[in-house]
Amino acid sequence: MLALVYNEILKVVRKKRFYVVLAILAVLIPVFTYAQYKTTVEQQKRLGTKDWRTIVQQEIVDLQNRLTSARLTDEWRRLLKIRLQQRQYYLDHDINPFAPGGVTFARVFLERSASLFVPLLVVVVAADMVSGEHTGGTIKLLLTRPVRRWKILLSKYLALLLFVSLIIAATVLLAYLISGLVFGYSGWTMPVLTGFQIVGETVRTDRVHVLPQGLYLLMQAGLVWYATVIVATLSFLLSVLLRSTAAAMGTMLSALIAGVILTEMVSSWQTAKYLFVVNLQLTDYLAGNAPPIEGMTLPFSLAVLGVWGAAALLAAFWVFTRQDMLT
16 A cells, blocks of 8 residues: 555656645745735834734724724624624733734634635645546556555545645745744744634633644644645545546636635525535634634534545545446
8 A cells, every 4th residue: 555655646746736836835925925014014104103002902993993884784793893802802911913923924824725725725636636547548557457446546545635734734834934034933932812702793702711823823734634635535536526637626626716705605594504615714713703604613614524525535435446447
């Protein structure tokens, strides 16, 4: 099995798709870093201070002013009230939620890219794992080897899990190293609050506790890894079913983009919480953000994603071991 996995790793490396992912990260992260730097400078210039307390107080005032608007929908009003209560809690406990540093940038970047950007990077590799054999015409040669089909597919999936892990690690590492050139490399022990519980429009703080930002980032990366593995598994199934890398990639990209749009619109559609795309933003539970549909919890989202992933993996093995691959 180790030899099979090693062979699959070599295939991915030779196709240079993983290098394309790294190149995308190396190009876009500096752009996001510069944008964050300009935003910070403009905010400090507008307020005339670098004191984070003044900045948080101004954000609270802005949120209060927005809540007075009669044009706000009930859902947006609820989200703004939750954000206001959380910002007030940070201020009351003298904890800076915006402390500059490479670790802070990596944490925020990973949180904001968890449901779309990082999964899109993984799809680039996952959609080609099996369909690439059909496109390249190597599927016949692969199946003539004296190895059971399920072992061949398992080796591909294990190699895929390795590259998912490498993509997550590369995202965090590059975000930290590149942004650190601008914001500095401190912040590993900076306190971050977690444990906020959302009940309607109220934020419960009885379970709130402080974590060092380094540990928080590690927990965040674990949640992103889990969600991304599910996306990779579904892409893996499409790669088996469609036999075309372009078709598999296009289908998964459409689902992910549609999921981002859907997440903003499904607050009153209760059954939508069983869709995998609505449950990808697992880091929201860690940060204390409101879920897309009221009542959703971290264990629920983990279970829903787990069912989708298990079903997709079983379907991929069932199809691959039974369909005629030579036609």
